[in-house]
Structure formats: structure tokens, C-alpha cells
Amino acid sequence: MxxxxxxxxxxxxxxxxxxxxxxxxxxxxxxxxxxxxxxxxxxxxxxxxxxxxxxxxxxxxxxxxxxxxxxxxxxxxxxxxxxxxxxxxxxxxxxxxxxxxxxxxxxxxxxxxxxxxxxxxxxxxxxxDMELDSSPLANLRRSYASSVDAVRTATKSLARGEGFEVTTVVHAVEGLADSAMASPGAALLLST
Structure with missing residues (x-):
């Protein structure tokens, strides 16, 4: 399905x-x-x-x-x-x-x-965690979703005139970069 x-x-x-x-x-x-x-x-x-x-x-x-x-x-x-x-x-x-x-x-x-x-x-x-999909591509997708969510949350906070915790966004983006470096083949698939 x-x-x-x-x-x-x-x-x-x-x-x-x-x-x-x-x-x-x-x-x-x-x-x-x-x-x-x-x-x-x-x-x-x-x-x-x-x-x-x-x-x-x-x-x-x-x-x-x-x-x-x-x-x-x-x-x-x-x-x-x-x-x-x-x-x-x-x-x-x-x-x-x-x-x-x-x-x-x-x-x-x-x-x-x-x-x-x-x-x-x-x-x-x-x-x-062990029972859920843990392939390199799935891990990269999770990191990608997490970083997009962090950036989206920060953007919404800024639009409302509120502050946000920049370290959360930095950690999410660093996690995505680490995941991409750990499995470059999966990163290529995700980017296409």
C-alpha cells in the first residue's frame, strides 16, 4: 500500500x-x-x-x-x-x-x-526502536524530518515575534549532516 x-x-x-x-x-x-x-x-x-x-x-x-x-x-x-x-x-x-x-x-x-x-x-x-525500520535510508529520513521540524518550529516562533532555542536547530541540522556523512548512498537517494 x-x-x-x-x-x-x-x-x-x-x-x-x-x-x-x-x-x-x-x-x-x-x-x-x-x-x-x-x-x-x-x-x-x-x-x-x-x-x-x-x-x-x-x-x-x-x-x-x-x-x-x-x-x-x-x-x-x-x-x-x-x-x-x-x-x-x-x-x-x-x-x-x-x-x-x-x-x-x-x-x-x-x-x-x-x-x-x-x-x-x-x-x-x-x-x-529495534522493531521499527532502522535502515540507513530510514535513519536519514528521520534526521531530515527532525531538522525540517526544528527549522519549521523556529520559523513559526520568529513569525509570532517570539524567541527560539537556536541550539535545538543546530543539533537537528548537525544530526542530519552526521547521518548524511555516515551513509552517503542513502543521502544521495534522499536528495533525488
């Missing part, structure tokens, strides 16, 4: 999260966002039956495989999930629309109710 389907679902989930923050559950905008998310989730999980998305060190994995583009694109959702101590999300097909709503409300902190229908399960499966 392609990362694109995961990103499509996460886009729908992010829309549900935004609507949940603005309107009550019965509002047409919330219902439309839920319908779209339900469709995209079914398209993503499809014939597999279930899938686990793992959040680890501000990075997203699908069943132990690194999702580098999704990790960058959905860093806000990932950060919100980490704040709520969500380490993994197991999605079962067919998924209950109520569970998608409860999941979005839980991520935002609007509700502390966990999805009750059992089709969206939180922290059911967790993995250690």
Missing part, C-alpha cells in the same frame, strides 16, 4: 479534527468530514482488514515502515497525538463513524472518551 493513501486519510482526519473543534457532532460540516474520513479510511485499510499507525519520536510509521512524507506533512497532528500519549492507532475495517469522531475529539482534547465501538484502538500495539 502506498503512503499516499495514508496521507489522504490523515488529510481527512485533520479536517474532522478542525470541524470537531468548531461544531457539535450533528453539524453538517462535521458529518461531511466524517463521511469523507470514513471513505478514505476504508480505501486505506481495504482488504487488509486492519492497520496500525505508530507515532514514535515525532515520526509516523505504518506497521513498522517509516512514512517520511506523512511525518513532515502532518507534524501538527502527530504532535497533538503525542501530547495525548497516543503511541499507536489500530484501525479496523469497517470502521465506525462514531469511533472516528471520538478519535478526533480525543486528539483535540475536547473529550477524554476513547473510541467505544472498538474499530479505532489506541495504544494496542507499541513497538520499540
Amino acid at each position: 502506498s503512503e499516499l493513501k495514508v496521507r489522504t486519510f490523515l488529510t481527512s482526519l485533520r479536517r474532522v479534527i478542525r470541524q470537531v473543534m468548531l461544531y457539535p457532532v450533528g453539524h453538517p460540516a462535521v458529518q461531511e468530514a466524517l463521511r469523507t474520513a470514513e471513505f478514505d479510511l476504508e480505501d486505506m485499510v481495504g482488504d487488509i482488514g486492519d492497520m496500525t499507525l505508530i507515532v514514535h519520536d515525532s515520526t509516523l510509521y505504518r506497521d513498522r515502515a517509516l512514512l517520511p512524507h506523512a511525518s513532515l506533512e502532518f507534524e501538527g497532528v502527530i504532535r497533538d497525538m503525542e501530547k495525548r500519549a497516543i503511541e499507536s492507532v489500530t484501525l479496523l475495517s469497517p470502521t465506525s463513524r462514531d469511533d472516528i469522531y471520538d478519535f478526533a475529539a480525543f486528539i483535540t482534547g475536547i473529550s477524554d472518551d476513547l473510541p467505544a465501538d472498538g474499530t479505532v484502538r489506541l495504544n494496542e500495539r507499541t513497538y520499540s
